[in-house]
Amino acid sequence: MKKLINKPENVVRESLEGIVYAHSDLVKVHYDPNFIVRADAPVMGKVGVLSGGGSGHEPMHGGFVGMGMLDAACPGAVFTSPTPDQMLEATKAVNGGAGVLHIVKNYTGDIMNFEMAAELARAEGIEVEAVVTDDDVAVKDSLYTAGRRGVGVTVLAEKLCGAAAEERSSLKDVAEICRKAKNLGRSMGMALTSCTVPHVGKPTFELPDDQMEIGIGIHGEPGRMRLDLKPADEIVEMLMEPIINDIPYKSGDEVLLFVNGLGGTPLVELYIIYRKAFEIAEKHGIKVVRNLIGPYITSLEMAGVSITMLKMDDEMLRLWDAPVKTPALRWGV
């Protein structure tokens, strides 16, 4: 295993310490239980926006804590959802009296831990709403399964909800924005290589040099199918087709196009991917009005990409363009 780490069991702790050294102007970090809150938390009268999940997806979620986005992030162990005590303490730390929104990615573990945390927080008199993102079209949705996974839309929802909360929208309204993003956004990803979970020490799955995994999950969960390597343009078609046809997106729709690197993919490749994704969208008459390109929801050092489309309306455009000041996303200030 080739990683720039010390001991696998120290990865989360030491990266949190790095964040403290680097961004104490933006965030505060609490240890045991681990959570990151914006430096000025709690902001009185403002809805607190909280998310969390396993580590290994950086900058999500900790890199999105700050003005205009998340009030708190709870990092679990690598690829393991955080625990209710982390979420409870973080919820208390960011509760400014207007309630707290939990943005939860749809994974059984995350759901159950956030459920328990919400129960505990409510028991302490804090108003909590939870919205579950489940935008990964690689997984067939069904009442009889765990349903679709929450991926790229989570990042976009965190930005939109953070902006809405900054405008002092009510918990109900901020949660409504989140549901809107959940309903209007779809994603799909693929991997060229596996990733190696530090405490496991070997790749989560074996992928031959001439093959790729289409529909990969951000924890290295195997995807829809394994195929021979293809040129980038064909790969983008394989990802865009299911994304566009799910809701579906229609001619005339205005969307945000998010091309996300999974951690080991260089930017030059992401732009090649974006190029084709953009052309496919335009071919369908879908207008790309905003974009995000880079590694924002990653899977350790996995080489691969995910594409997310989110249908935008005027309110969402306003919220997207609103100022944000976090370690990983920053504009307008």
Added chain:
Amino acid sequence: MKKLINKPENVVRESLEGIVYAHSDLVKVHYDPNFIVRADAPVMGKVGVLSGGGSGHEPMHGGFVGMGMLDAACPGAVFTSPTPDQMLEATKAVNGGAGVLHIVKNYTGDIMNFEMAAELARAEGIEVEAVVTDDDVAVKDSLYTAGRRGVGVTVLAEKLCGAAAEERSSLKDVAEICRKAKNLGRSMGMALTSCTVPHVGKPTFELPDDQMEIGIGIHGEPGRMRLDLKPADEIVEMLMEPIINDIPYKSGDEVLLFVNGLGGTPLVELYIIYRKAFEIAEKHGIKVVRNLIGPYITSLEMAGVSITMLKMDDEMLRLWDAPVKTPALRWGV
């Protein structure tokens, strides 16, 4: 070779097309010869700041074109310096009458091509100054060799010079800022894995699973030495020691600490590196007053990291904090 590309010979062109689709609000792209200029170029009365180099180091340089940083970037073929005709055309395109600064990384090819371009531009009556960055302490400097390589300081110099030009400083003064950065900044990098040049199709060098390359160059040039893998903290010590002792940096110095990912290294590892680098700096009484953490000067998908320190004064701090609006670096607007 596992890459999200189509044909190797199309990598540069197609990624430029992606940039056009994504950032037409910030930049304009010219093909044959290839160069990127800010959308509002030329800015009359402002010094034009131009850089360029081989592709494969994204976001450097194209991602830094925009208000407050570069006026133009010339992308060569992957790992190959661009040609004089690109530089000449780009220089003309950004000349607002106040002259143009060429920021050149110290590689024989870059030097010679930029020299020819400057000769041609001057022949056309454009005032051109060139400053060569050479901050890589992995290479022993000497009059009898090509000298130290230009690496991380280049990114920082581009930000500082762009801000100075935005303040309408003269060509002489903007070049002076660049020399200051060149003289006050030092870097060193290391690699866990090689990278694969698209048209070559196989790794530039072989690195056993239990070894790392200390002092790697951003083109995969072998470094100072090859050692057995070590924990991150020891690796950081191996990089920081030569960096600190070169100029040297002294107790009481205020520095910008830049931890750069080489393309295949996830952010979580960069924060673990930053943590140790910060602690070593503080241990030496060196005060870290600014930082930059992420993949900004990369080597395709190489897994590895480079550390750059730049001694800051009040003028440089003001220029660093000044607004910047480019695809890869953005704040204050």
Added chain:
Amino acid sequence: MSIARDDALNWIKAIAVVIGENSAHLTQLDADIGDADHGVNMDRGFKAVMKKLPEISDKDIGTMFKTIGMTLISTVGGAGGPLYGTFFLQAGMKTAGKMELNLAEWTDALDAALSGVIMRGKAELGDKTMVDALTPAVATLKQSVNEGQPINKALELSAEAAKKGMEGTIPLVARKGRASYLGERSAGHQDPGATSSYLILKAASDTWKDVGT
């Protein structure tokens, strides 16, 4: 005879040992159809439990189980944390104040624990989860109670039933948890959670093999 508080304590210690020994195995099973962390998570949890034991070794069985449940909830994470946390919390409620358990009480405790897991995870038999190992084990226990089996024999039978349930998950297509994303591709792999559940019940049978009627 019955299961004394110290027997219960020894069971917990035995679980910590067996989970530690099988951590890599459980993680590998999870790598095949999940995200390669079940063993590590459970091991982290039961190491934390071991640290807590001194505080509770003089308490009643219910308090002991409840504390273990809380500890697992705050240290395991993932799906395993809330599920096994609930498992012990519920068992703790049933055994509140008790310093020893007879077979019927043990059976009631496990039955409540299983119901808790189902309540929390909403999995049904055949969804390829820990429920597939726990359900037959509890069923056998109830039968043993009716048949008046000696405790050790009953525990042995329940462990065997759990083992069959665990092995029975191999051909199943997962409908709950991460493995469900794989659809058909989840078939042919043994469920890690069902495996840890078997190990936990097996540990009870091994620890209490000398506890007769």
Added chain:
Amino acid sequence: MSIARDDALNWIKAIAVVIGENSAHLTQLDADIGDADHGVNMDRGFKAVMKKLPEISDKDIGTMFKTIGMTLISTVGGAGGPLYGTFFLQAGMKTAGKMELNLAEWTDALDAALSGVIMRGKAELGDKTMVDALTPAVATLKQSVNEGQPINKALELSAEAAKKGMEGTIPLVARKGRASYLGERSAGHQDPGATSSYLILKAASDTWKDVGT
């Protein structure tokens, strides 16, 4: 006899072929002590030159060489571009207006080309660069002129000298170019630029082997 304009044209075509055939080899040499692009860059450059030939096939040798120099400068990049571009630009100056070259004129042209490379790159003999292949080749040519050797014989000798110079770079420690970053580690590898220079001179000798006195 002498080197006619069409012979020169054939030499350029021969270079394009041999560089194409050796592209991978040159790139591999560059991978060992540089950045693995010399072959690809040179090949890209001479492919561009081939596209240009129609425009210049009726021009004098000087114009032909100058156009080739400009084309290499704008298509090769790296160190090779300016160096070989200057090489042909300088050769072009010396042969301006000429429709044929005798051995002395060819020697003057190559001498100017070499001086251009040295002026541009500031390398000295023994720095482990193309200069180490070109210098002995030019020296031998001058000697052949004095000895009144037939052109083909002189070219053969110059190619052999270039070959020796190229092989002579193997033990050297690079003091110029990317390879110099390696310091001692650059020894034991043949310099890619010296190799392409040899190939270019060998192509002349092969193309003009029937050109006598």
